Amino acid sequence: MGMKVMLAFLCALFLCLSTLPTHSAYYYTQKLQDSSTKEKVTHLHFFLHDTLSGKDPSAVLVAQSNNTNDHHKSATPFGSVYAIDDLLTEGPELSSNVIGNAQGLYASTDKDTLSIVMYIDFGFTSGKFNGSSFSVFSRNPVLDTGVREVAIVGGRKKFRMARGFAELKTQYFNGTNGDAIIEYDVTLFHH
Template identity: 25%
Template sequence: MTMDDGRRVTWSKASLIVTAIFLLSLSSSASVAAHGRSSKRFVRSYDEPCKKMRLYLHDILYDYSNSTANSTAAAVTKPTALSTAVSKSGYFFGRVVVFNDPVTEGKALPPALEETAVRAQGLYLYDNKEDYTAWLAFSVVFNSTAHRGTLNLIGADPLAEKTRDISVVGGTGDFFMARGVATIRTDAIEGFKYFRLQMDINLYECYV
């Protein structure tokens, strides 16, 4: 065996060792992730929720007159030609708003809007020419000691109704594969700048 052959054998063994360590680390990570869920029981029940939460979403729309630091939502489209031609004043048909709102367990607005551990991130759009209604699509993002992960919500929001139901279509982390219904109602409103929504989230498929 030549010196070059010896070097090739040495590098080959080193490569095998590195590959084995890499595969072992992947296997360990997967095992830890799986164990977090395997220690819990997946429940599917349509009679009684497996998990309940009441949360408050604080939406502060920027309209050029309020502080940018205290705003958590912004319109990303101008009034459409159809909106100005046929919609009654204030219905904003076709308007899209993107938001990154603080979410709290109580009604009080948090002092640090950008540092809350739970947030709602997504969009809503006004989808009716003759009435004040919206369509929602957003994630509730949890990053606290109690919960980590997301819940994904989507559905129609006819604002004139006292309560509205939207779907919980999935989740990640502590809410992996969660499904259910969120009943929302407008708990407070100040002009067109501040909205507080109460969300009663009932999950019917979840790990417990």
């Protein structure tokens, strides 16, 4: 009798284990049961003004490396961390209509050239998206010519559950003081 119970137990255990999903791959896909939520796509175009110089900078150094090697003579040397509160405008001129601000951190993360990793929340303070924001957490190779791409990883209010990408193009960059104007073309997928 004991052998039959043990055999039944082992068979039941085998059946239970064989029905568990396996997640041994580098990805896992799950179908959502609720297909009633319709995803929206929003395209945005604006300019970010990052100012490190002057009496009222929008980006300030909050941490830096204790490395005394002084061969990196740039405005944002390797290991520097900046807190930002940059203006977002409709046009490249600082006098154009302000639509929001970008707040967050970026760190200079390349020993040989200017490249940053940035976590920034892009918040809108006027218009249709007033009170909404999306977040970027991505590497940004600042000195790459042409268009660079960063990842959008979230959002709130009208951009809830946002994902997507932003294509960046430098409109102005001062290599001495670090001031920059960056054009953003954003594609957001959200609910």
